Amino acid sequence: MTARILALHLAVLAALFAAQFVLPSYHVTSLARIMVLAVFAMGYNIAFGYTGLLSLGHALFFAAGMYGAGLPALHFGVGGGTALILGLLAGGALAGAAGLLALRTAGVSFMIVTLMFAQAGYLTILYFAEYTRGNDGFPVPATARSLFGFALSGDRMRYMTALLLFSAAMLACLALVRSRFGRIMVAMRENEERSRMLGYNPYAVKLTALAISGLYAGLAGAAYALLFGYAGASFAGIQYSILPLLYVLTGGAGTVLGPLVGTAVMFWLTDIASGLTSAWLMVVGVALVALTLFAPRGMLGLIRERWAKWLP
Amino acid sequence: MAALILEARGLNRHFGGVRAVDGVDIALRTGEVHALIGPNGAGKTTLVGLLSGRIAADAGSILLGGEEIVHLPAHRRVRKGIAYTFQITSIYPRLTVAENVDLARGGIEDLARVGLADRAEQVAGSLSYGHQRLLEVAMGLALKPRVLILDEPTQGLSEGEVAGFRALVRQITPATTVLLIEHNMDVVMDLADRITVLDFGRVLARGTPAEIRADAAVQAAYLGGDDAAA
Numbered sequence: 001m002t003a004r005i006l007a008l009h010l011a012v013l014a015a016l017f018a019a020q021f022v023l024p025s026y027h028v029t030s031l032a033r034i035m036v037l038a039v040f041a042m043g044y045n046i047a048f049g050y051t052g053l054l055s056l057g058h059a060l061f062f063a064a065g066m067y068g069a070g071l072p073a074l075h076f077g078v079g080g081g082t083a084l085i086l087g088l089l090a091g092g093a094l095a096g097a098a099g100l101l102a103l104r105t106a107g108v109s110f111m112i113v114t115l116m117f118a119q120a121g122y123l124t125i126l127y128f129a130e131y132t133r134g135n136d137g138f139p140v141p142a143t144a145r146s147l148f149g150f151a152l153s154g155d156r157m158r159y160m161t162a163l164l165l166f167s168a169a170m171l172a173c174l175a176l177v178r179s180r181f182g183r184i185m186v187a188m189r190e191n192e193e194r195s196r197m198l199g200y201n202p203y204a205v206k207l208t209a210l211a212i213s214g215l216y217a218g219l220a221g222a223a224y225a226l227l228f229g230y231a232g233a234s235f236a237g238i239q240y241s242i243l244p245l246l247y248v249l250t251g252g253a254g255t256v257l258g259p260l261v262g263t264a265v266m267f268w269l270t271d272i273a274s275g276l277t278s279a280w281l282m283v284v285g286v287a288l289v290a291l292t293l294f295a296p297r298g299m300l301g302l303i304r305e306r307w308a309k310w311l312p
Numbered sequence: 313m314a315a316l317i318l319e320a321r322g323l324n325r326h327f328g329g330v331r332a333v334d335g336v337d338i339a340l341r342t343g344e345v346h347a348l349i350g351p352n353g354a355g356k357t358t359l360v361g362l363l364s365g366r367i368a369a370d371a372g373s374i375l376l377g378g379e380e381i382v383h384l385p386a387h388r389r390v391r392k393g394i395a396y397t398f399q400i401t402s403i404y405p406r407l408t409v410a411e412n413v414d415l416a417r418g419g420i421e422d423l424a425r426v427g428l429a430d431r432a433e434q435v436a437g438s439l440s441y442g443h444q445r446l447l448e449v450a451m452g453l454a455l456k457p458r459v460l461i462l463d464e465p466t467q468g469l470s471e472g473e474v475a476g477f478r479a480l481v482r483q484i485t486p487a488t489t490v491l492l493i494e495h496n497m498d499v500v501m502d503l504a505d506r507i508t509v510l511d512f513g514r515v516l517a518r519g520t521p522a523e524i525r526a527d528a529a530v531q532a533a534y535l536g537g538d539d540a541a542a
Contacts, residue, residue, distance in 0.1 A: 190405075190407060197366070199387050
């Protein structure tokens with residue numbers, strides 16, 4: 001059982017490694033972007049898919065990572081490794097701080113409070129435009145766009161870095177959801193009152209899950225800034241709170257590989273549709289309607305339900 | 313007199329103008345089955361909510377094994393040894409029976425005690441109603457509580473299941489102290505060492521089953537004279 005799960009996930013990583021030699025360079029860059037966004041979605045999935053926290057404010061944590069890495073690089077000239085870690089920590093810290101307040105609410109109130117926090121974060125970036133360059137954003141300095149002496153702007157290095165971060169994030173996620181704590185997260189999602197009366201502290205469990213989710217979002221935001229060389233306020237907008245939700249619902253909430261599948265499908269669907277027609281949002285919309293009708297649990301959710309109950 | 317495992321004094325809880333629990337004292341002797349009865353709306357579920365911590369008390373004190381716990385949140389009280397099974401069955405319906413009892417830090421032996429060991433891999437929501445209630449009791453037992461609060465455990469059970477439940481309660485006491493809210497008077501009279509009768513949020517009477525049966529005030533308020541099994 002465990003061997004089968006591990007084999008599947010390692011096979012996915014191997015396929016991602018091989019893809020860079022097979023795909024044309026345009027799609028290699030796309031796939032690097034997908035892997036970074038999939039880390040974001042995986043973090044979102046830890047809060048939403050496993051713990052049942054429907055946040056509409058994850059753009060805040062993604063932006064925290066992006067600016068947590070980008071601003072020190074811009075103003076103090078820190079290197080890539082430091083910037084990456086700062087971004088990771090910024091995402092986790094902001095998620096923890098937001099959670100301290102937002103987790104006093106639940107359900108629709110939680111959605112609204114997280115949405116407000118993210119909006120406040122977006123406006124803060126604009127307000128301090130003197131330091132953040134506001135809406136225009138800024139290119140990340142070359143000093144920060146290298147790891148261990150390798151430039152991150154090159155295609156090969158960018159892809160390998162994205163793959164490395166994605167692999168670490170995915171294996172950590174797999175370990176988390178199969179751990180005791182992972183099962184308690186699911187218990188909170190399934191029946192919070194029952195869980196409380198089994199001796200688990202709902203507030204502490206949800207806060208921890210949200211902070212872990214924030215670490216993922218922060219890492220993704222930081223990696224996005226370093227790998228693609230730009231930080232801007234648009235990444236803090238509402239769109240980047242909705243996207244991970246969309247990715248997770250498409251791929252399958254509460255599945256380890258769902259976020260990757262969902263991100264890839266939505267990314268390429270958008271990419272292809274926008275090449276064909278200016279009404280590409282309609283194509284995406286039709287796809288979502290179809291998904292809701294035929295696979296309400298997402299693509300991997302459907303596979304797990306029908307064929308592979310062992311899928312984590 | 314046996315030592316007290318749980319002792320609550322002066323418990324109060326008002327909802328708006330309604331005095332749901334109004335100055336209640338209750339003490340559980342170690343190892344006894346203590347039944348809590350009273351008409352609908354008498355405050356039974358509110359009272360055990362106060363004891364388990366699901367509802368915050370407006371006033372009063374609760375000692376568990378001599379230790380004050382009234383300020384502890386519910387999950388801490390569970391860790392200290394007060395387990396609660398819900399009036400409306402509360403399990404994890406989408407998880408398997410084994411996963412349910414595992415979350416209560418128990419195992420197959422706890423399922424065996426309620427006769428569900430052979431259903432461990434079944435999804436809990438697909439169990440019959442009676443089996444879901446038994447699963448919840450198994451989860452309560454798995455917590456290895458000092459005090460197990462059962463809120464109308466036999467509601468909706470078949471006669472055979474009720475008989476099995478009685479045997480189970482006899483088997484877990486006196487190792488565990490049981491506080492039992494129950495409407496089925498046969499079960500109460502059969503199992504309880506002592507009974508507390510609540511009415512309008514206050515203690516109307518307290519005593520052995522025989523004493524309660526003979527109590528005129530109880531008969532007037534609750535048992536309704538001729539129909540003791542209501």
